[in-house]
Amino acid sequence: xxxxxxxxQCTSCSACEPxxxxxxxxxxNGTFVIDPKKCTECIxxxxxxxxxxxxxxxxxxxxxxxxPRYQPPA
Amino acid sequence: MSASAQPEAASGQGPNIADVMxxxxxxKGCGTSGGSGKASCGSGAxxxxxxxxxxxxxxxxxCYSEEAHHHYARMHVAVAPACNIQCNYxxxxxxxxxxxxxxxxxxKLTPEQAAKKVLxxxxxxxxxxxxxxxxxxxxxxNPEKTFKTFELIAKTAPDIKLCLSTNGLALPDHVDTIAGxxxxxxxxxxxxxxxxxxxxxxxxxxxxxxxxxxxxxxxxLTDRQLLGLEMLTERGILCKVNSVxxxxxxxxxxxxxxxxxxxxGAFLHNIMPLISAPEHGTVFGLTGQRGPTxxxxxxxQDSCEGEMNMMRHCRQCRADAVGLLGEDRSAExxxxxxxxxxxxxxxxxxxxxxxxxxxxxxAKVAAKQQELETLAGEMSDIKLLVAVATKGSxxxxxxxxxxxxxxxxxxxxxGAKFVGHRRVDLYCQxxxxxxxxxxxxxxxxxxxxAVFVAKIGGCPKADLLKAGIEPVDQFAHEFIEKSAISWFKxxxxxxxxxxxxxxxxxxxxIRQGALITAA
Ligand code: SF4
Ligand code: SF4
Ligand code: SF4
Numbered sequence: 001x002x003x004x005x006x007x008x009q010c011t012s013c014s015a016c017e018p019x020x021x022x023x024x025x026x027x028x029n030g031t032f033v034i035d036p037k038k039c040t041e042c043i044x045x046x047x048x049x050x051x052x053x054x055x056x057x058x059x060x061x062x063x064x065x066x067x068p069r070y071q072p073p074a
Numbered sequence: 075m076s077a078s079a080q081p082e083a084a085s086g087q088g089p090n091i092a093d094v095m096x097x098x099x100x101x102k103g104c105g106t107s108g109g110s111g112k113a114s115c116g117s118g119a120x121x122x123x124x125x126x127x128x129x130x131x132x133x134x135x136x137c138y139s140e141e142a143h144h145h146y147a148r149m150h151v152a153v154a155p156a157c158n159i160q161c162n163y164x165x166x167x168x169x170x171x172x173x174x175x176x177x178x179x180x181x182k183l184t185p186e187q188a189a190k191k192v193l194x195x196x197x198x199x200x201x202x203x204x205x206x207x208x209x210x211x212x213x214x215x216n217p218e219k220t221f222k223t224f225e226l227i228a229k230t231a232p233d234i235k236l237c238l239s240t241n242g243l244a245l246p247d248h249v250d251t252i253a254g255x256x257x258x259x260x261x262x263x264x265x266x267x268x269x270x271x272x273x274x275x276x277x278x279x280x281x282x283x284x285x286x287x288x289x290x291x292x293x294x295l296t297d298r299q300l301l302g303l304e305m306l307t308e309r310g311i312l313c314k315v316n317s318v319x320x321x322x323x324x325x326x327x328x329x330x331x332x333x334x335x336x337x338x339g340a341f342l343h344n345i346m347p348l349i350s351a352p353e354h355g356t357v358f359g360l361t362g363q364r365g366p367t368x369x370x371x372x373x374x375q376d377s378c379e380g381e382m383n384m385m386r387h388c389r390q391c392r393a394d395a396v397g398l399l400g401e402d403r404s405a406e407x408x409x410x411x412x413x414x415x416x417x418x419x420x421x422x423x424x425x426x427x428x429x430x431x432x433x434x435x436x437a438k439v440a441a442k443q444q445e446l447e448t449l450a451g452e453m454s455d456i457k458l459l460v461a462v463a464t465k466g467s468x469x470x471x472x473x474x475x476x477x478x479x480x481x482x483x484x485x486x487x488x489g490a491k492f493v494g495h496r497r498v499d500l501y502c503q504x505x506x507x508x509x510x511x512x513x514x515x516x517x518x519x520x521x522x523x524a525v526f527v528a529k530i531g532g533c534p535k536a537d538l539l540k541a542g543i544e545p546v547d548q549f550a551h552e553f554i555e556k557s558a559i560s561w562f563k564x565x566x567x568x569x570x571x572x573x574x575x576x577x578x579x580x581x582x583x584i585r586q587g588a589l590i591t592a593a
Binding site: 013017019050054056 | 155156157158160182210211215216280283284285
């Protein structure tokens with residue numbers, strides 16, 4: 001799985017963007033989006049997903065069940 | 075400008091920082107309370123007993139000098155949308171056309187757009203002397219954007235003072251950069267020094283890749299805030315502390331906060347009322363946490379005043395406010411308009427204009443001093459409040475019906491002392507329904523004995539009188555303090571001969587609704 005941003009809730013505050021260790025977050029049409037190919041759920045970097053930890057709106061950066069859980073390289 | 079400059083500091087080269095800090099620490103409260111009528115603090119009138127070095131830094135800063143706020147303007151640029159803490163009085167999702175309050179902003183700018191905006195505004199408003207970055211998030215949670223903006227402005231408009239407001243969490247990491255950019259003024263919002271209190275205000279803070287909650291979060295925040303404050307004052311940077319007064323949460327505690335920040339060299343303390351209308355969608359708004367009344371706020375500010383300079387003219391500005399405090403010209407400077415503007419930044423014109431402003435200011439202080447002498451020898455315990463309709467320049471120059479705010483002065487035999495302002499604009503109906511606008515005005519100045527205006531119609535005049543507030547238009551376009559003192563002298567005379575009886579007034583309401591024109 002990766003995280004996704006519920007765009008209807010995003011305030012476009014940009015707090016998440018610089019926190020992402022994988023540069024997976026960028027701005028698109030006024031809101032922020034996560035590139036699922038780059039997101040690692042912060043595994044191997046931090047204890048918790050940074051985008052969710054810094055986001056001022058609860059439940060805006062959430063697990064996206066559409067993607068399989070990230071496997072850190074062995 | 076008052077004649078009583080501090081001689082040690084004024085002579086020879088500038089004093090060293092330690093001396094200056096010592097002087098600030100020893101400098102207590104406003105001189106107006108001494109009965110000499112000499113207003114003397116950062117929030118008060120002229121130079122008073124401020125060291126010259128400090129006076130130079132505050133004399134044309136509308137937030138650091140109450141008197142300067144009649145004459146000089148500031149602007150904020152909204153380059154910093156990200157934040158690293160969450161406050162229960164903030165909801166960053168909310169920004170409607172009728173809304174204007176701290177943290178809220180309509181347009182976010184890149185540093186380059188911000189620099190262009192500063193030049194455009196400075197060319198249009200020559201008395202604009204201060205550029206602040208105050209969010210809508212935390213400027214130090216956006217250090218790259220914030221410092222890039224400062225860098226660009228320092229290059230193109232070197233006469234403009236740079237200012238920064240922060241929650242303080244990241245402050246200790248940036249003190250050297252702040253000093254490096256010659257930022258003279260920093261505001262830290264400090265609402266508590268007790269983590270138990272803090273836990274009721276801050277649901278979480280994000281620090282070093284981790285979200286902290288509860289008492290742990292508040293402890294981290296207060297430690298970082300106080301450390302940052304100490305580091306700044308050690309470097310001679312003037313610090314203002316903003317505190318939001320939340321009845322039942324931190325109102326009593328703010329006296330402690332006042333002592334804590336004073337002992338660390340803070341220059342000015344600004345206790346502001348909580349804004350918490352339910353429609354703002356903040357936690358406090360939704361839980362029905364009320365804001366203070368005008369009397370509660372004033373009582374707390376008064377009780378802290380013996381300790382240090384209190385700021386009472388804060389307008390709780392938007393993060394993109396432009397103009398004199400109490401007016402908002404941001405609509406004239408939207409990004410579209412700025413980008414289309416031909417900007418001609420002419421330092422000489424600005425200087426010439428500001429020299430004229432200084433002349434006006436000196437005349438005003440002289441007039442007040444003269445009038446004060448008429449009060450000499452008056453013995454009376456009477457203290458009362460009056461409201462003034464003004465558009466700036468320290469004059470009674472606004473029509474009653476056009477006033478969007480009233481400035482409130484406390485009159486006593488010591489003179490006229492500015493104690494606050496009351497917003498009365500009615501753009502957003504929140505909380506007021508279809509009520510007659512005059513009633514809301516009366517509620518906002520219900521603790522005042524008189525209201526000074528340039529002009530007033532017959533109808534409101536009668537209603538004001540009925541409510542016990544005397545409308546006074548005989549001082550139209552004259553200096554505020556001089557007129558107020560002269561009116562007060564006549565009032566005392568009438569009380570003395572028994573023509574009128576002095577009665578105390580009730581409490582007034584601090585406007586909770588949104589505002590758009592009062593910055
Ligand atoms: S979970 Fe971590 S890696 Fe994924 S987008 Fe958020 S910050 Fe980036
Ligand atoms: S932190 Fe949250 S609200 Fe802010 S830009 Fe990222 S997703 Fe949007
Ligand atoms: S919010 Fe208060 S301190 Fe800040 S610019 Fe406005 S008046 Fe000055």
